[in-house]
Amino acid sequence: MAGAHVGSRQRTNPLRVNASGWWRWGFKRVTTKTQHPTAAARQRTGLSRILLTEKWLGRMLVVASAGLLILVWHMVAARTSPLILPGPDTVLSRLISFVSSGRAWPHIILTTQEILAGFALGSCLGIGFGALAAEFSIARRVIMPYVIITQALPKFALAPILVIWFGFGMGPKVIIAALIAFFPLLENTYLGLTTTPAEHLELFRALRASRWDTLIKLRVPHAIPALFSGFRVALMLSLVGAVVAEYVGANKGLGALIIVSQGTLDTELMFVAFVLLTALGFTLDKLHQLVYRLVRRRLYGKTATDADASTEHVSV
Amino acid sequence: MQVKGHIEVDRVTKTYASGAGDIPALDAIEFDVAPGEFVSVVGPSGCGKSTLLRCIGGLIPPSAGTVRIGGETVKEPDPRIGYVFQKAVLLPWRTIERNVLLPFEINGKPTEKDRENVHNALEMVGLADYKQHRPAELSGGMQQRVSVARALVTSPSILLMDEPFGALDAQTRESMNVELLRIWEEAMTTVVFVSHDIGEALFLSDRIIVMSARPGAVHDILEVDIPRPRTFGLVENDERFWKMRQTIRQAIRDTLH
Numbered sequence: 333m334a335g336a337h338v339g340s341r342q343r344t345n346p347l348r349v350n351a352s353g354w355w356r357w358g359f360k361r362v363t364t365k366t367q368h369p370t371a372a373a374r375q376r377t378g379l380s381r382i383l384l385t386e387k388w389l390g391r392m393l394v395v396a397s398a399g400l401l402i403l404v405w406h407m408v409a410a411r412t413s414p415l416i417l418p419g420p421d422t423v424l425s426r427l428i429s430f431v432s433s434g435r436a437w438p439h440i441i442l443t444t445q446e447i448l449a450g451f452a453l454g455s456c457l458g459i460g461f462g463a464l465a466a467e468f469s470i471a472r473r474v475i476m477p478y479v480i481i482t483q484a485l486p487k488f489a490l491a492p493i494l495v496i497w498f499g500f501g502m503g504p505k506v507i508i509a510a511l512i513a514f515f516p517l518l519e520n521t522y523l524g525l526t527t528t529p530a531e532h533l534e535l536f537r538a539l540r541a542s543r544w545d546t547l548i549k550l551r552v553p554h555a556i557p558a559l560f561s562g563f564r565v566a567l568m569l570s571l572v573g574a575v576v577a578e579y580v581g582a583n584k585g586l587g588a589l590i591i592v593s594q595g596t597l598d599t600e601l602m603f604v605a606f607v608l609l610t611a612l613g614f615t616l617d618k619l620h621q622l623v624y625r626l627v628r629r630r631l632y633g634k635t636a637t638d639a640d641a642s643t644e645h646v647s648v
Numbered sequence: 649m650q651v652k653g654h655i656e657v658d659r660v661t662k663t664y665a666s667g668a669g670d671i672p673a674l675d676a677i678e679f680d681v682a683p684g685e686f687v688s689v690v691g692p693s694g695c696g697k698s699t700l701l702r703c704i705g706g707l708i709p710p711s712a713g714t715v716r717i718g719g720e721t722v723k724e725p726d727p728r729i730g731y732v733f734q735k736a737v738l739l740p741w742r743t744i745e746r747n748v749l750l751p752f753e754i755n756g757k758p759t760e761k762d763r764e765n766v767h768n769a770l771e772m773v774g775l776a777d778y779k780q781h782r783p784a785e786l787s788g789g790m791q792q793r794v795s796v797a798r799a800l801v802t803s804p805s806i807l808l809m810d811e812p813f814g815a816l817d818a819q820t821r822e823s824m825n826v827e828l829l830r831i832w833e834e835a836m837t838t839v840v841f842v843s844h845d846i847g848e849a850l851f852l853s854d855r856i857i858v859m860s861a862r863p864g865a866v867h868d869i870l871e872v873d874i875p876r877p878r879t880f881g882l883v884e885n886d887e888r889f890w891k892m893r894q895t896i897r898q899a900i901r902d903t904l905h
Contacts, residue, residue, distance in 0.1 A: 531737045537707060538731040540724070541754045549753065553741050631741040635784035 418600045427604045440608060443585040446502055446574040447616070450509020451567055457510065458517025458562070465518070466525035467547070479518060487511045488576050495581040505582070509573035513566035520562030524555025556631065560624045567620055571613050586612070653728065653805030653838035655681040659713035660703050662696070672863035673699050676713065679857060679866060681838055683805075688841045688849035689857045692900060696864025697842040698734075698810050704840060705729055705808050717806065727755075730799030730837070732809040736791035738783040738798075744770070745779035748798045762801075769797040772831055789820040793827070800835055807832075809841045813848070822880060825851055829878070846896050850874070851883050858896060860903030867903045870896065 402420050409419035418426075430436045461479075465472040487508055494504035528551045536546045578587025586605050593601035628636035662674040673696045681687050689697050702708045704715050706722040706729070715722040717729070725731075738747045748766045752758040770776045773793040775786075783791055792812055799807060813821040825848055832839055843849045849856050853872050860867040874888055883889045 531733060531735055532739070534707060535731070535733065535737045536754070538705060538725045538729075539751050539754045540727065545754050549750070550739070553739070556741075632784070633743070633780075633782050635740070635782040 415597055415599055418603055422600060423603045423607065426600045427607055430601070430604050436604075436608065438584055439586050439589050439605075440612065442502070443574055443578070443587065443609075444612065446505040446577075446585065447509060447567075447570045447612075449502065449506045450574055451513050451570040453506060454510035454513025454570065455517050455563065455566055458514045458519075458566070459521045459559070461514075462518040462521025463525060466522050466551075472522075479515070482511065483515055487573070491577050491580040494577070500581050500583060504580070505574045505577040505585070508577040509570040512569040512573040516565040516569065517559070517562040520558045521555065524558030525551050527558075528554050553631065556627065560620070560627070563624075564617065564620050567616050568613060571609070571616065575609065653681075654683050654718055655704060655806065655838060655840065656716040656719075657681075657700075657704065657713075658716065660700070660710045660715060661712040662699055662703060662708070663711045674703070674710070675863035675865045677864070677866055678713075679869060681840060683838055684836055686832060686839045686841065686852055686854045687857060688843050688853040688855075689859060690843055690846060690849050690896065690900065691859030691864070691867070692861045692904060693844065695859040695861035695903070697859060700859075700864065701808050701810050701840065701842050705731055707731075726806075727802070728805045730802065730804035730807045732792075732795055732799045732807065732812045734811050734814055736783070736788075736795040738791055738794055740783050743780050743782060744775060744786070744794055747783065747794060748801050750798060751802050765801050765803070766797075769801040770794075772800065772834065773797045773827065787820075789816050789824060792816065792824065796828070796831065800831065800837075803835070804837060806838045806840070807835075809839065811842050811844060814844065821845075821848065826880070828852065829876075846893055846900075850889060850892055850896070851878060851880065856896060858899045858903065868899045870899070 405417075405420050409417045414422065461471075461475050465475050490511070491504060491508055494507055498504050498507070525547075532550055532554070533546070536550055541549070574585070575587035575590075578585040579591055582588035582591075586609050589605045590602055593599065593605065625636075657677055657679050660674055660677040661672075663670040663672045665671075677700060679687075689700065691697055699708070703710045704722065706715075706725045709723070717726060738744075739750070742750070745766060746753075748769055749758055749762065752762040752766075767776060767779075770779060773796055775790060775793055775797065778786065778790070783794070786794065792815075796812070813824045816824065829852060839852075841849070841852060843852075850872055856870045856872060857866060858868040858870065859865065870892065872892060874883060874886060874892075
């Protein structure tokens with residue numbers, strides 16, 4: 333429902349406008365409420381201005397906790413066989429050599445292709461069926477039982493038969509990824525298109541809008557935030573789908589790399605694959621955020637805020 | 649420009665079906681609104697004021713009786729009607745200009761003339777400088793003015809307003825009322841205005857329809873014989889205004905017995 337409430341939100345808070353920029357450092361809500369000239373002045377002085385703001389505090393905590401985790405990893409690895417747990421330093425040097433030698437790229441590229449192809453296919457189907465279900469009640473009655481069946485079926489269990497049918501190529505991975513990406517988009521498309529505020533629908537009725545105009549000019553723009561939360565979940569699930577499908581039968585890709593390193597007891601390589609997969613997922617999520625930010629900028633202009641990027645509609 | 653927009657409400661009855669039997673909302677409502685007239689509908693909450701307005705606007709069909717505009721029976725939303733709702737109902741992803749352009753976009757491709765009309769309508773409500781802003785950047789009063797501009801942009805002969813300023817603070821509402829009278833005189837439209845505020849209704853209207861509740865029925869129709877142009881100062885100091893106010897208060901109180 334994020335879209336609907338955008339209109340009522342007031343952007344111009346006089347307190348915030350008058351304050352000479354200190355609010356940009358964070359603690360926005362707290363300081364605008366309890367703002368006091370001397371309190372604000374105090375906050376402007378000294379190191380506390382930088383260190384005691386939410387944004388920087390958050391960043392420092394992330395770095396500190398990550399450092400702590402790596403330290404623990406290092407200490408545990410020092411007492412363990414490298415076959416069980418290689419240390420962070422050896423994983424890092426192996427990662428660097430693996431990437432710089434160029435051997436990593438075919439795996440990364442293939443897995444990325446599988447993820448994106450599965451994501452695209454699943455999204456198209458999810459949006460298509462979601463829109464059908466939202467627009468025609470008879471379609472909803474027909475589609476929903478199938479959707480529940482496909483959700484109840486563990487899709488990873490299909491991987492072996494898909495390999496038998498489609499071989500060791502990209503096909504089974506794309507299909508698994510698409511099957512998993514399908515549901516969040518179906519659900520969020522349906523939700524986004526059916527939660528249009530009643531007063532907006534009444535306005536369009538008063539303006540004698542056709543069904544098509546109501547869909548394109550009202551219900552679809554209203555559904556955009558829901559759609560993008562769906563995209564986000566679907567993207568991450570596509571990654572899981574592609575990797576798991578690679579476990580079952582593949583000779584290339586990051587998932588295949590994990591299986592190969594398991595066979596050769598090359599734990600170091602397995603950790604390298606973990607790191608690469610995490611980086612890939614992180615990059616895809618950032619990419620999603622970037623696209624969504626551009627879309628919001630286009631839709632809401634200056635009134636687009638990061639608050640709209642909330643994951644209210646996430647459903648898995 | 650010729651004044652037009654004659655409304656006839658002919659024994660309009662509306663009942664809502666529910667599990668416990670039919671609930672009567674409107675009972676044989678009957679009145680006329682002359683072209684160019686400003687008529688307010690007041691009454692206790694739940695008396696079906698909004699339902700009546702929806703029937704006139706063709707948004708919901710009456711269970712019995714008819715509404716005629718210029719002699720033709722209203723069966724669906726009519727292009728000669730502009731609607732202003734309780735909330736501004738602007739599309740947050742459109743600029744102010746494109747929000748006001750919406751009625752033209754829905755009925756086809758907007759022309760240069762339409763864009764000119766949008767500019768004029770925004771000028772009329774004093775928001776021509778805000779064309780490129782989004783609704784979220786405007787205050788509640790400004791948003792409601794945009795929705796008035798959107799209703800006026802197609803030059804409707806009738807304006808139906810459903811407690812449009814009910815959510816605004818007293819000062820803003822007062823200035824909106826002054827504004828509305830100016831716009832009404834300029835645009836020469838017929839206005840049916842639903843309100844829960846007697847002072848507002850008195851200030852604006854030629855006639856006031858007092859409704860009683862459960863089922864909604866016309867209790868009384870009062871002429872407001874305070875000369876125009878009216879100002880809030882004049883209206884508040886005028887003895888006739890106070891007498892009318894008492895009369896309407898008493899009338900509304902009577903409907904509750």
